[in-house]
Structures are given as C-alpha cells and as structure tokens.
Amino acid sequence: MLSDEVFSAIRGPPIAANTAVSKDVGIYGHSLTPSWAVKSTFKKSSSSPHCVAISDAHIFAAQDQKSHVHVYSRLRGNQEALVAFPERIQSLAFANNLLVMGTSEGRLILWEICTGRQVTTPPCHVQAVTCLAVTPYHVLSASEDSNIHVWSLSRLVEFGADAGHEPDLTLSNHRGSITDLVVGPSTNVETSLCVSASTDKTCILWNYRTGQALRTLLFPSPLLCAALDASARALFVCAEDGGLYLVELFGDKPLIGSRSVELASIVVQVNAPLGIADPADGPASCLSLSHDGTSVLTGHTKGKILRWSLVDNSHPAELANLNASVTNLVSVPLLPSRQPCKVVSVVKPNQNQRQYSVTAQLEEEFGQESRFSHMLNSTGLPADAIESATASFINSPADSKDDAALQNEIEELKAIIEEQKELQKATMQFRDGGNAS
Numbered sequence: 425m426l427s428d429e430v431f432s433a434i435r436g437p438p439i440a441a442n443t444a445v446s447k448d449v450g451i452y453g454h455s456l457t458p459s460w461a462v463k464s465t466f467k468k469s470s471s472s473p474h475c476v477a478i479s480d481a482h483i484f485a486a487q488d489q490k491s492h493v494h495v496y497s498r499l500r501g502n503q504e505a506l507v508a509f510p511e512r513i514q515s516l517a518f519a520n521n522l523l524v525m526g527t528s529e530g531r532l533i534l535w536e537i538c539t540g541r542q543v544t545t546p547p548c549h550v551q552a553v554t555c556l557a558v559t560p561y562h563v564l565s566a567s568e569d570s571n572i573h574v575w576s577l578s579r580l581v582e583f584g585a586d587a588g589h590e591p592d593l594t595l596s597n598h599r600g601s602i603t604d605l606v607v608g609p610s611t612n613v614e615t616s617l618c619v620s621a622s623t624d625k626t627c628i629l630w631n632y633r634t635g636q637a638l639r640t641l642l643f644p645s646p647l648l649c650a651a652l653d654a655s656a657r658a659l660f661v662c663a664e665d666g667g668l669y670l671v672e673l674f675g676d677k678p679l680i681g682s683r684s685v686e687l688a689s690i691v692v693q694v695n696a697p698l699g700i701a702d703p704a705d706g707p708a709s710c711l712s713l714s715h716d717g718t719s720v721l722t723g724h725t726k727g728k729i730l731r732w733s734l735v736d737n738s739h740p741a742e743l744a745n746l747n748a749s750v751t752n753l754v755s756v757p758l759l760p761s762r763q764p765c766k767v768v769s770v771v772k773p774n775q776n777q778r779q780y781s782v783t784a785q786l787e788e789e790f791g792q793e794s795r796f797s798h799m800l801n802s803t804g805l806p807a808d809a810i811e812s813a814t815a816s817f818i819n820s821p822a823d824s825k826d827d828a829a830l831q832n833e834i835e836e837l838k839a840i841i842e843e844q845k846e847l848q849k850a851t852m853q854f855r856d857g858g859n860a861s
Contacts, residue, residue: 469487539780
C-alpha cells in the first residue's frame, strides 16, 4: 500500500520541559496515511526554513547560522557526513544528484554528490538567498533583496563554463524580502508557473520562462510560506496573522490563463482565510500538502504540526508536538522517479580536484528500452504497435503450425461425428427390422 511520507525539521532549544520528546532529535520521518506515526528520527540537527532537502537515499540539512550541512542516510538511519562550506547556507534544494545551496552572501553553490564536484557562482544577489526552487531544466533563486533569478541548470554545471555568467532572467516586482518560492509541474514555455510569497503581503504568479507577471495577489498580512497543489490549480498560503488562505487559480473566475477576463496588472485582494490557527500555536513557518489533495499540514513556531481537512473544513487537528519550532515539512513522492543509478554514499566536495569519478550503485541494465516501457511512455498506442497488430491479422500464414494442428483437430472431430452418425443409422435400421417381424 502506498503511504504518504513527510519529514519535519525543528530549530532552537526545547520550548518546555517535555520528557516525552527527545532533546537530541532534529529531524523526524512521519507516515501520514493510513495513520500518523513516527517512522524514523535523526539526531543533532537544527535547521532554518528551506534548509532541508530529501533524496531517495539521503537527507541534507543545513545548520542554522552555520556553514555546515549534515548528511543523513535514510537507509541506515544515521548521520553519514558533515560537510563544511566557506559561507553560511540559507537554503537548499535537490535536483537529481545535484544539491543546490543558497548562501548568506547571495551566492549559489552546486554540489554533485556522486562525484564531489562543486560549482560556485559569484554573488548573484545583494542579500542572502532565502529560498530555492528547481525544475528538470532550471534553478530559481529568491532573496531578501526582493529579486528572483532564473538560471539554466545545464549552463550552471557545464564543464569549462564561465562561473561569472549572469542568470537567464530576473523577476523583480516585489518590494520586500521573498519568504517562499514554489514552481508548478509543467516545463512547457507557455505554462511554466512559479509563485513567490513576500513580506510585502503579496504573492506574484509568474511565467518564469518568459519573465511575465501573470497576477498579483494581496493579503492582509505578511506571508510566511506557500504551496501549490499537484496540478497547480490551487495555491495555499500561510501568513503572520495565523491564517491559512486558499486561492483557486482556475475557478469560476480564472486568475490566469486564456479564460481570464481581467488584465494581469489588476491586483486581486484575498481577505477570507480558509482557517485561522490558535494564537497559542504561533504562526506557521512551513506548509505541505497531502498527495490526495484532501488535507494540508502546517508546522508552527510553538512546536505543533496541524492537519487541516479540505473535505469538511473543520478546525485543524493536532498531529504532533515536537517541543521546538517546526521549520520544515518536506513530503516524499509516492512514486519516486526512476533513476539508472542510486547514490549510496555521498562524495564530499573538492574544488581543487580536476578529474572526478562517479560513485553510485546501478539500479538497472543500460540496454535497449523494453517493449513495455516503450508502450507505457507513449501517448496513446504507439504507431509501431498498431502496425504490427494490423499486419498479424492481415498476413496470418495459412500453413502455420498452429493452424495445421487446429485443422487436424477439426478433421478428427468430423471423423468422430461421421462414425456416430453411422452407428446411429445402423441402430435405427436394426430397431425397425425387429418391429416389422
């Protein structure tokens, strides 16, 4: 049975003298369905918001106010490495086998965990990089300087490329520090959606491939975190006033897309929250959605993780109290993307090395694509499969072994039927002769 799994991380000292909560644990692995339970714990970590990234085999946690990243093995359940960097790490994101880090000095550091290769950009932001978002082809970095940079991922990791190159685009409509940045699942140029939340009380919907601001949403309070649902049709936002806000992007009055009747420059005011957390819980600093789209998880500064039901819109239920400020909620995909290799042990970064070797475990054969995979990844029925099936019906050989065996069976059955007919005929004649005598 598939199960929702989410990882939470905390920061700071214990809030109360609660002996039921371990003081050493900094990261928790939870199962959301079929029931809420703690599946794993990882010790000695204290992470700020946006400073935890998850891969299939590892957890990366940048330490609060430090230049260290702790690497934990999900398979063995222990800390595997401690990696030091020249600057404090303010944000993390994971893309395939590449860990992207934003620093307090406004730089990007890219670490290829299977080779140890490290790429560092010059200060691309004036202030610290507060959050990152990655797609298969791009890296988006947001900062306290209110700007968002869009980078080509392939150009960042290209061998021999100039480390001083500029980002592809800069998105700069905000007037305050950007607190969260999320991207939609589409990579098409026309539907490449990202959403930025800021302390200026606005959320801006962007096409990050063209740089166009699609819509600006204005909220009553500064924003702390945001999330898009799996189909990028609804936006969830948490604000300093304790409110959880839901914005339908393609409802009866679409905000973006071809059906939108208003100009993109018109600001939409959002006033009514979906719900408000109790003041004793503190504002939410992180946000996550369940994969079935029926509930929202929020992590709060007073240590609680709340679950908001979207089915009955009831008061949020308390799932856990971690006795420290909850700063990260990271959900794990139900079906992780299939990779040809898996990094079992990370290779620490080394800037002085010029030749690298890949350290990974092969997961599959590097052979020709199977017929099943070809049909599964095709849109509809593949043309070659239709042609093959049609040809098998039209050009079926009459003298094949199967047809010959079938013909023999038919002849044998015909002979049996004829014998039965002759026997029945003889029986009837004998009976008629006996009656006549």
